[in-house]
Amino acid sequence: NAGVTQTPKFQVLKTGQSMTLQCAQDMNHEYMSWYRQDPGMGLRLIHYSVGAGITDQGEVPNGYNVSRSTTEDFPLRLLSAAPSQTSVYFCASSRRGGGRNNYGYTFGSGTRLTVV
Amino acid sequence: AQSVTQLDSHVSVSEGTPVLLRCNYSSSYSPSLFWYVQHPNKGLQLLLKYTSAATLVKGINGFEAEFKKSETSFHLTKPSAHMSDAAEYFCVVSTTGNQFYFGTGTSLTVIP
Numbered sequence: 023n024a025g026v027t028q029t030p031k032f033q034v035l036k037t038g039q040s041m042t043l044q045c046a047q048d049m050n051h052e053y054m055s056w057y058r059q060d061p062g063m064g065l066r067l068i069h070y071s072v073g074a075g076i077t078d079q080g081e082v083p084n085g086y087n088v089s090r091s092t093t094e095d096f097p098l099r100l101l102s103a104a105p106s107q108t109s110v111y112f113c114a115s116s117r118r119g120g121g122r123n124n125y126g127y128t129f130g131s132g133t134r135l136t137v138v
Numbered sequence: 139a140q141s142v143t144q145l146d147s148h149v150s151v152s153e154g155t156p157v158l159l160r161c162n163y164s165s166s167y168s169p170s171l172f173w174y175v176q177h178p179n180k181g182l183q184l185l186l187k188y189t190s191a192a193t194l195v196k197g198i199n200g201f202e203a204e205f206k207k208s209e210t211s212f213h214l215t216k217p218s219a220h221m222s223d224a225a226e227y228f229c230v231v232s233t234t235g236n237q238f239y240f241g242t243g244t245s246l247t248v249i250p
Contacts, residue, residue: 132181
């Protein structure tokens with residue numbers, strides 16, 4: 023049972039380059055999200071999706087794009103990398119639910135991105 | 139609007155002594171609350187969750203938390219700290235199930 027798989031684990035980019043962080047889950051979860059983790063700031067929501075074909079912005083969406091063409095995959099695209107995007111990125115997925123049926127997210131192991 | 143405040147950025151305890159990590163929340167609606175743990179250079183693991191059922195919630199590895207609506211708190215406790223508990227702990231609030239709001243984290247150090 024793979025859970026949430028993120029690739030790559032490490033990446034170094036030059037300012038202005040673009041790239042895609044991959045995320046795949048094999049649990050048939052409807053919800054998927056991308057977070058970035060920075061020291062002293064916890065995790066902040068970048069984008070999220072409640073199902074295939076549906077995405078929305080989180081707290082810090084600028085400079086990032088997402089799409090959700092299938093239930094399994096939720097790639098995060100950096101359009102033109104900037105040093106401020108140096109961070110650890112986590113993808114997460116969850117079953118649909120809220121209130122008493124809030125199942126909580128399962129997280130991937132993260133991608134450590136450095137922009138120079 | 140939803141948010142959480144973790145009242146201590148760092149907590150140090152001696153092995154075998156109790157652990158208390160404090161979390162206050164703000165939410166316009168009935169919240170779900172979670173505690174996650176992150177060991178160094180690892181992903182996040184769910185410790186426990188509160189979703190409008192019993193207010194005292196038991197999680198993995200001997201941790202528990204109590205939801206107190208009157209105090210808007212969801213503090214994490216453990217009776218006896220173990221060296222393996224040294225990690226970063228995050229309190230999380232959610233109302234919709236698809237958006238989570240994280241606290242800034244508490245780093246727990248366990249002294250042998």
